[in-house]
Amino acid sequence: MSGTFRIRLQLTIIITPGFSATPAVADLWWGNTSGVPTILTSSSQIPLALSETNNPVTNGLIQMQFGAVTQATLHFDTGGSNIILDGDEGHPYEFNGLPAGFVALSAEVVAEYFKDLFDPLNIYTIHLQKDATTESSPFTVVTEANTFITFPYVFSLGLPTMLDIVHNGCGLRLNASGAGFRPVYFQVLDIEGTYDIISYTWTLENPGPVVPSTTPITVTSGTLDLSDLDIFIQYIDPGTGDVITTPAIQILTQEEHLLIFIVDFPIDVFEIKILAVGNNGTQFSGSVILGTLTTIYFTDASGIYKLVVSQKFDTLYIQDDPPNTIDVKIPDPFIKTGFLP
Amino acid sequence: MAVRDHEGLVLDKFNGLWDRGDRDSTPPDHFQECNNVRYIGSNSFGTRPGIGISQNVAVPLTNVKRVYNYPTQTANTLIVLTYDGVDGKIFHVVNSTTVFGPLLTIAGMTDFAFVSYAGRGYISPFSDYTNGDLTFQKGLASEFLYVYAGDGTAARKAAGVGMSGSMTVANGAAGHTDAGLHLFGFVSETISGYLSPPSILTQFTTSPANSVSFGSIPTSGDPNVVRRHLVATIVLPTFNGDLQGYTYFFVPGAIIPNNVDTFLNDISFYDADLLDDASHLFDNYTEIPAGATLSLYHDRLVLGCTFTDISLLLISNVGEPEAISQIDGLIVVPLDGNPITNAQDLRDVLYVFKRARTVSYVDNEDVPSSWPLVVVDNALGTSVHGIATVLDSGSSSVDFLIICTYQGISLFNGRYATPEVSWKIEHFWQQQDRNLFGRIQIINAPIQKEIYCIMTDRRLLAGNYGNGLDHKAIRWAPWSFYMGVNTIAVVNIDEIILGADLV
Numbered sequence: 038m039s040g041t042f043r044i045r046l047q048l049t050i051i052i053t054p055g056f057s058a059t060p061a062v063a064d065l066w067w068g069n070t071s072g073v074p075t076i077l078t079s080s081s082q083i084p085l086a087l088s089e090t091n092n093p094v095t096n097g098l099i100q101m102q103f104g105a106v107t108q109a110t111l112h113f114d115t116g117g118s119n120i121i122l123d124g125d126e127g128h129p130y131e132f133n134g135l136p137a138g139f140v141a142l143s144a145e146v147v148a149e150y151f152k153d154l155f156d157p158l159n160i161y162t163i164h165l166q167k168d169a170t171t172e173s174s175p176f177t178v179v180t181e182a183n184t185f186i187t188f189p190y191v192f193s194l195g196l197p198t199m200l201d202i203v204h205n206g207c208g209l210r211l212n213a214s215g216a217g218f219r220p221v222y223f224q225v226l227d228i229e230g231t232y233d234i235i236s237y238t239w240t241l242e243n244p245g246p247v248v249p250s251t252t253p254i255t256v257t258s259g260t261l262d263l264s265d266l267d268i269f270i271q272y273i274d275p276g277t278g279d280v281i282t283t284p285a286i287q288i289l290t291q292e293e294h295l296l297i298f299i300v301d302f303p304i305d306v307f308e309i310k311i312l313a314v315g316n317n318g319t320q321f322s323g324s325v326i327l328g329t330l331t332t333i334y335f336t337d338a339s340g341i342y343k344l345v346v347s348q349k350f351d352t353l354y355i356q357d358d359p360p361n362t363i364d365v366k367i368p369d370p371f372i373k374t375g376f377l378p
Numbered sequence: 379m380a381v382r383d384h385e386g387l388v389l390d391k392f393n394g395l396w397d398r399g400d401r402d403s404t405p406p407d408h409f410q411e412c413n414n415v416r417y418i419g420s421n422s423f424g425t426r427p428g429i430g431i432s433q434n435v436a437v438p439l440t441n442v443k444r445v446y447n448y449p450t451q452t453a454n455t456l457i458v459l460t461y462d463g464v465d466g467k468i469f470h471v472v473n474s475t476t477v478f479g480p481l482l483t484i485a486g487m488t489d490f491a492f493v494s495y496a497g498r499g500y501i502s503p504f505s506d507y508t509n510g511d512l513t514f515q516k517g518l519a520s521e522f523l524y525v526y527a528g529d530g531t532a533a534r535k536a537a538g539v540g541m542s543g544s545m546t547v548a549n550g551a552a553g554h555t556d557a558g559l560h561l562f563g564f565v566s567e568t569i570s571g572y573l574s575p576p577s578i579l580t581q582f583t584t585s586p587a588n589s590v591s592f593g594s595i596p597t598s599g600d601p602n603v604v605r606r607h608l609v610a611t612i613v614l615p616t617f618n619g620d621l622q623g624y625t626y627f628f629v630p631g632a633i634i635p636n637n638v639d640t641f642l643n644d645i646s647f648y649d650a651d652l653l654d655d656a657s658h659l660f661d662n663y664t665e666i667p668a669g670a671t672l673s674l675y676h677d678r679l680v681l682g683c684t685f686t687d688i689s690l691l692l693i694s695n696v697g698e699p700e701a702i703s704q705i706d707g708l709i710v711v712p713l714d715g716n717p718i719t720n721a722q723d724l725r726d727v728l729y730v731f732k733r734a735r736t737v738s739y740v741d742n743e744d745v746p747s748s749w750p751l752v753v754v755d756n757a758l759g760t761s762v763h764g765i766a767t768v769l770d771s772g773s774s775s776v777d778f779l780i781i782c783t784y785q786g787i788s789l790f791n792g793r794y795a796t797p798e799v800s801w802k803i804e805h806f807w808q809q810q811d812r813n814l815f816g817r818i819q820i821i822n823a824p825i826q827k828e829i830y831c832i833m834t835d836r837r838l839l840a841g842n843y844g845n846g847l848d849h850k851a852i853r854w855a856p857w858s859f860y861m862g863v864n865t866i867a868v869v870n871i872d873e874i875i876l877g878a879d880l881v
Contacts, residue, residue, distance in 0.1 A: 338860060338861040338878065339440040339441045339442055339861065339878045339879040340431060340432075340433070340438050340439060340440055340442060340877075340878060341431070341432040341433055341438065341439055341442055341445065341456070341458065341471065341875060341876070341877050342429040342430065342431060342432055342863075342875070342876045342877075342878065343429065343430055343431075343432040343873055343874060343875050343876065344427045344428075344429055344873075344874040344876070345427055345428050345429060345430040346427045347427070348427060348428030348429070348430060349425065349428055350428045351428045351429045351430075351859060351860065352428065352429065352430045352431055353429075353431075353860060353861070354431060354438060354440070359437065359438055359440070360431070360433070360434075360435065360436060360437070360438050362431055365860055367414050367425055367426060367428060368413075368414065368858055368859065368860055369413055369414065369858070370413060370414035370415055370425040370426065371411070371412065371413055371414075371415075372392070372409045372411070372412040372415055372423065373409060373410045373411040373412065374389065374404070374406065374408070374409055374410060375401070375402070375404045375406065375410055
C-alpha cells in the first residue's frame with residue numbers, strides 16, 4: 038500500500054542558535070494593533086501574532102525581517118502529531134501511530150510565502166536547513182506575489198527517513214541582497230511526500246499460560262531486522278485506565294533475526310502488547326506490535342486463594358500494593374470437540 | 379451424497395477431556411481439548427468458578443508453597459508454608475483475619491509434612507534432593523520433627539532430653555518402702571505429653587519405716603516441661619554401677635506438678651506398686667530426625683524418609699507421638715534405591731509407598747519392628763502429596779484411597795483398581811514430568827463430587843464424579859490461573875483453598 042503524507046510544520050520557534058551557518062541574527066516581527074511591526078521574543082507570542090487582525094499585511098502571518106543584516110534563520114518544528122496520510126485531514130497521526138511498515142519514499146518542503154511589498158525588487162535566496170552545518174542549495178526567490186515554492190527534502194547525507202523529518206522539522210535560512218527592512222512572510226510550510234507500507238514477518242513466542250516475570254520472551258523474524266529496534270511494552274493501567282507505554286524490558290539478546298527479552302517491570306495487568314519502534318526509521322516509521330501477551334506478567338500474584346463458586350472472574354493480589362487486589366477474567370476458558378474445531 | 383442428506387449430530391452430553399494420545403479417537407461427547415471449564419449437572423458445562431482471596435489482612439501471606447488443613451480442638455484452620463528462596467516459614471492461618479507466625483523458620487525448607495494430633499501440629503521439614511537424574515524428597519539435613527501447640531507460640535523441636543544435674547535423696551517422714559538399694563530418677567513431661575528419658579539417676583538405700591524425700595531437684599531447661607515424674611527401680615540385691623542398666627518404673631503419685639519446685643518429700647511405695655515401666659524411655663529419640671512423610675496409624679505417629687535413611691520408617695508408641703524408640707520403633711522398608719514417599723492407614727493396615735512400590739504392615743500389637751511386611755504392588759506407588767485427603771481429615775474416604783501413581787489417578791482399596799480413574803486422560807497424565815511429581819497434591823471434595831489435583835506444571839486438574847467415580851463416568855478438565863498454584867486444601871467441609879507463588 039502506498040500513498041501520500043503531509044506534515045504541516047508548527048509555527049513554533051525553536052530557539053536554536055546553532056541552526057544556522059552563521060549566528061542567528063534575524064528578528065521575528067508581527068504587526069501589532071497599531072499596524073506597527075513588533076518584535077517577537079518568544080514562542081509564546083506566536084498564537085497572539087497569528088490572531089492579529091488589525092494589520093492587513095501581517096494578519097496571521099509570521100514575518101522574518103532582516104533589520105541591519107542580510108540574513109535570517111528560523112527553525113520550525115513538526116510537532117510530531119500532525120501527520121496527514123492520503124489527505125485525510127480529520128485523522129492526523131502521531132509518529133508512533135503510523136501504520137506498521139510505514140516508509141517514506143520521498144519528501145519535499147512546500148512553502149507559500151510572499152516578500153516585502155515595499156521592496157519588491159529585492160532578491161532572496163532561501164536555504165533549507167537540517168542542522169547548523171547541513172543545508173540545501175539556495176533557491177532564488179524573485180517574485181513579490183504569493184508564491185508556492187518547493188524544496189526537495191534532500192541533503193548530502195542521503196534520503197531522509199521519516200524519523201529524520203519528524204525529529205528535525207525544518208530550518209530556513211534567508212539571504213537578502215541587501216540589509217534593511219525587508220520582511221518575508223510565510224503562510225504555509227509543509228513537508229509533503231510519498232510513502233509505502235512494507236510488510237515484515239516475525240513471530241513472538243508466547244510462553245503462556247503462566248509467565249513469571251523472569252521468563253524470557255523470544256521474537257524471531259523472517260524479514261524484519263530486529264537488531265535496530267527499540268522495544269516497548271504497552272498496557273492499560275488498571276487503576277487509571279491510561280494506556281502506558283514504557284521501555285521497561287531487559288534485553289537479553291538482540292540480533293538481526295532474534296530478540297530475547299524479559300519484562301523488567303511489575304505489571305499487574307493481564308494483557309500487554311510488545312511494541313517495536315524503528316529507531317532510525319530505515320525499516321519503518323512509527324511502531325509495530327510484535328505481539329500481545331494474553332497471559333499475565335504478574336511478578337507475584339502469590340497468596341492464598343479460595344474457589345468462589347458464584348464468581349465469574351479471578352481476584353488476585355497486586356504485588357506492589359497488597360492487600361489490594363485486581364479482578365481479572367478467567368483465562369481462556371474453552372472446549373474443543375472433534376466436530377467443532 | 380449432498381450435504382443436505384447428512385444427518386446432524388446432536389451434542390447433548392459433555393463428558394470431559396479425552397486425551398489418550400490419539401485425538402481422532404475422541405468420542406463425540408468428549409473434548410479433544412478444554413481449559414477452565416466445570417461440569418454442571420449430568421450433561422452441562424460452563425466456565426470454572428473464579429477465585430478470591432482467602433485472607434483479609436493487611437499483610438497477606440505470599441510465596442505460598444504448601445497448605446495443610448489443621449483441625450484444632452475448636453476450629454478448622456490452615457497451616458501454611460511460604461518460601462522466599464532462602465527461608466521456609468510456617469504460619470498458622472486461624473481464619474481470614476488471624477494469622478500466627480512465623481511459627482518456624484528454617485533455611486531451605488521448601489516443603490513440609492504435617493499431621494495434626496490432639497490439637498497439636500507435628501511438622502517435619504523436607505526438601506528436594508537429586509540422585510543422578512532422579513529428583514526426590516527427603517527430610518531436611520540436620521533438621522528435626524517439630525511440634526506446634528496451636529496457640530500461636532513458636533513451634534519447638536519434638537521430644538527432648540532429660541534433666542541434667544544431681545539431687546539429694548534422704549529418708550523422709552515415717553512411711554514405708556521395701557528396704558534396700560533403689561535407683562531413683564526423674565522423668566520430665568512436656569506440655570505435649572512427651573516423657574523424657576529418666577535422668578539425674580541417683581542410688582539410695584531406703585529404710586522400711588520411712589518414706590523417701592528428694593531435694594535439690596534440678597528444673598528442666600525446657601520451658602515446655604510442665605511436670606516431673608519420679609521413677610525408681612525395685613530393690614537391687616546387687617548393683618554393678620550402671621545406673622541405666624536397670625528397669626525403672628513410675629512411682630505412683632510421685633509427681634512434681636510444675637517445673638519450679640526443687641523438692642519432693644515423703645514418698646512411700648512398695649516395689650509391688652511399681653508397674654508402669656519407664657525404661658523404654660531410655661531408647662527414645664530425644665530429637666527426631668525430619669522426614670518427608672508424616673501420618674497416623676493406630677494412634678501412632680509415622681514418620682518416613684529421613685535425610686540419612688530414605689527407606690526408614692519411625693513409628694511412635696501408641697498415644698505418644700513424640701516417643702519413638704530407636705530400637706524397636708523402626709521399620710526398614712525393602713531397599714530399592716527409592717525413598718519412602720507416603721504412608722497411609724486404610725482398614726487398620728498401614729500402607730507404605732515409594733514412587734513405584736507399595737507395601738503394607740499390620741500392627742500385631744507388638745513393637746513396630748516386629749510388624750509383618752506384605753508387598754502390595756511392585757510397580758505402583760505415589761509421591762509425597764499423592765494421596766487424596768478428604769475434607770479436613772487428611773486421609774482416606776470411606777473405604778478407599780485416591781492415589782496418584784505414574785500410571786494415573788487410581789482408586790486403592792488394598793489393591794489398585796484397574797483401569798485407573800484417569801484412564802480417559804492417560805496421555806495427559808503421562809506427559810507430566812516424573813521428576814516434578816513432588817508438586818502433585820490431590821484432594822477429594824465429596825460435597826462437590828470433585829477431585830482436585832495440582833499438576834506438575836502447576837495447573838489444577840479437576841475431575842467431576844457427579845456421574846460416578848469410575849474411569850468412564852468421571853469428567854476431567856484442566857484449570858489454569860494467571861499464576862502457578864502449588865498446593866490445595868479443603869477447609870470447613872467444602873471450601874477449596876489454593877496456594878500460589880511465583881516460582
